[in-house]
Amino acid sequence: MKKYILEINGLIKNFNRLRVLNDVHFKIKHGDFFGLIGPNGAGKSTLLKILYGIVIPDSGNISINGLDLLSNYKKIKYSLGIVPQEDNLDEDLSVNDNLIVYSKYFGITGGESRRRASELLNFFDMGEKKYSKVSELSGGLKRRLMIARALINNPSLIILDEPTSGLDPEYRQNIWEKLKALNRNGVTILMSTHYMEEAERLFKNIIILNHGNIVFNGAISEITLNKKSLEEIFLDIAKH
Amino acid sequence: MSGTEFNFVPDAKWQQMELLKKINKTNSNLSKSLFTVFYRNYLVWLKYYKPGIIGDILEPLLYLAALGFGIGKFIHNINGISYIKYIVPGIIASSSMYAAAFESTFGAYTRMVTNGIYQAILLTPIGIEDIVSGEILWGTAKAFMSGTAVLIIGTVFGWIISPAAIIIPVVIVLNGILFSSLSLLITSFSPSYDFFSYYFTIAISTMFLFSGVFYPVSSLPYAIRYFVYIMPLYYTVSIMRMLDEGKINPVLLFSYLSVIILFALIFFYASVYFIKKRVIK
Numbered sequence: 001m002k003k004y005i006l007e008i009n010g011l012i013k014n015f016n017r018l019r020v021l022n023d024v025h026f027k028i029k030h031g032d033f034f035g036l037i038g039p040n041g042a043g044k045s046t047l048l049k050i051l052y053g054i055v056i057p058d059s060g061n062i063s064i065n066g067l068d069l070l071s072n073y074k075k076i077k078y079s080l081g082i083v084p085q086e087d088n089l090d091e092d093l094s095v096n097d098n099l100i101v102y103s104k105y106f107g108i109t110g111g112e113s114r115r116r117a118s119e120l121l122n123f124f125d126m127g128e129k130k131y132s133k134v135s136e137l138s139g140g141l142k143r144r145l146m147i148a149r150a151l152i153n154n155p156s157l158i159i160l161d162e163p164t165s166g167l168d169p170e171y172r173q174n175i176w177e178k179l180k181a182l183n184r185n186g187v188t189i190l191m192s193t194h195y196m197e198e199a200e201r202l203f204k205n206i207i208i209l210n211h212g213n214i215v216f217n218g219a220i221s222e223i224t225l226n227k228k229s230l231e232e233i234f235l236d237i238a239k240h
Numbered sequence: 241m242s243g244t245e246f247n248f249v250p251d252a253k254w255q256q257m258e259l260l261k262k263i264n265k266t267n268s269n270l271s272k273s274l275f276t277v278f279y280r281n282y283l284v285w286l287k288y289y290k291p292g293i294i295g296d297i298l299e300p301l302l303y304l305a306a307l308g309f310g311i312g313k314f315i316h317n318i319n320g321i322s323y324i325k326y327i328v329p330g331i332i333a334s335s336s337m338y339a340a341a342f343e344s345t346f347g348a349y350t351r352m353v354t355n356g357i358y359q360a361i362l363l364t365p366i367g368i369e370d371i372v373s374g375e376i377l378w379g380t381a382k383a384f385m386s387g388t389a390v391l392i393i394g395t396v397f398g399w400i401i402s403p404a405a406i407i408i409p410v411v412i413v414l415n416g417i418l419f420s421s422l423s424l425l426i427t428s429f430s431p432s433y434d435f436f437s438y439y440f441t442i443a444i445s446t447m448f449l450f451s452g453v454f455y456p457v458s459s460l461p462y463a464i465r466y467f468v469y470i471m472p473l474y475y476t477v478s479i480m481r482m483l484d485e486g487k488i489n490p491v492l493l494f495s496y497l498s499v500i501i502l503f504a505l506i507f508f509y510a511s512v513y514f515i516k517k518r519v520i521k
Contacts, residue, residue, distance in 0.1 A: 052363055055521045077365040084363065088356035092284040101283065104276040105364035
């Protein structure tokens with residue numbers, strides 16, 4: 001197995017004439033809890049959308065599990081769990097059917113599909129909501145279901161785009177616990193956030209993006225050594 | 241099992257050759273992927289099928305009864321066939337066209353834009369080609385239900401003329417593929433639901449009224465007839481009528497089938513291209 005689960009080199013993306021990502025380089029080790037931080041418009045979501053194939057980069061190399069992303073995106077998706085920022089749960093289906101149908105997209109069927117769906121709903125304390133309609137769920141429960149859905153294929157890398165955005169502190173804490181438990185079990189996590197408290201509590205390593213450029217890449221412990229909180233550093237960056 | 245006791249283990253074997261081989265095999269199997277997209281639509285349809293059946297099955301039967309018995313009272317026959325018998329193949333073709341068109345416009349737009357279902361599916365190993373193929377298969381299934389319902393009623397009431405009509409379901413499938421593909425292409429450009437009014441008024445209703453469903457196209461002025469020949473529905477109506485009346489001209493049959501398949505292929509590849517362009521930036 002390669003040391004790095006994700007390697008990105010020289011990534012560039014322009015929308016019309018605006019450069020959104022400028023020569024982005026970074027690597028993520030297996031088992032890391034890796035954070036992507038930056039002010040609004042820094043390029044975080046674009047970077048994540050490139051990783052899950054909704055946005056095509058203009059240049060650069062991305063490899064996941066040693067495979068080039070652009071030429072192997074279908075194969076790579078088998079090893080990825082993705083939680084986008086937008087809620088795109090299937091409102092026409094029940095909570096359980098959302099997981100069952102999603103598992104079929106990965107070729108998981110029958111008893112195996114039902115077993116995984118049931119385990120994930122229990123893990124996210126949603127067992128009693130199994131037959132509820134998605135439209136009846138609160139924002140926090142919808143987020144949990146989206147994370148559960150992303151785990152249906154036992155991914156080795158989970159990518160989450162601001163998964164706790166807009167949630168109240170109780171739901172946020174609950175999601176943190178689940179993510180930490182997954183990471184302890186060996187799942188590599190790449191997550192973006194604009195909550196600095198969340199970043200300090202969860203991440204081992206981070207990159208900070210500003211105007212499409214990486215302004216910091218390293219361990220979160222390094223950045224807080226100079227007695228400034230992550231929030232103060234973030235605000236300094238956002239001013240520039 | 242509850243809370244953080246969940247024993248989640250990521251798939252550590254992922255990079256091993258055996259699993260990669262399995263993935264390669266799955267990727268090459270387009271049919272499996274498109275059936276998963278089809279299955280999702282089918283599951284949702286099961287929840288709301290009753291009002292859908294009214295539109296897809298009852299409406300063409302109302303047309304058949306109203307025009308066949310009403311106008312049929314004044315038109316004794318066309319080419320030696322009673323009016324109700326004459327319009328049955330046309331109603332089969334047009335009802336399957338409408339069923340495919342509604343599903344692949346309003347239904348597909350809801351899935352693609354309003355509910356973000358395509359975007360969710362694209363987070364998995366399913367690609368745009370699989371989504372478009374699955375959508376076309378689903379639209380074709382709806383067309384098949386609508387068209388065969390009219391065919392069965394026609395057979396029960398003795399309005400089907402020749403045993404060759406047993407091949408008509410194959411043509412219904414082709415018609416379904418054709419109009420699902422065309423309608424998905426329109427959906428790929430559509431900025432809103434209202435945009436479909438243009439498609440249904442200018443294209444679908446025009447084909448319904450001018451493609452020979454209710455009268456022979458030869459009765460139209462020459463200038464209009466040339467427009468009819470670029471309408472895909474004209475070819476499916478003509479083939480269905482040929483089969484229903486048992487007057488099969490092999491050269492015409494082959495040419496018309498070729499036109500339908502050509503139209504379907506063009507619309508299919510165009511819809512894959514434009515839906516990809518819309519969903520992936």
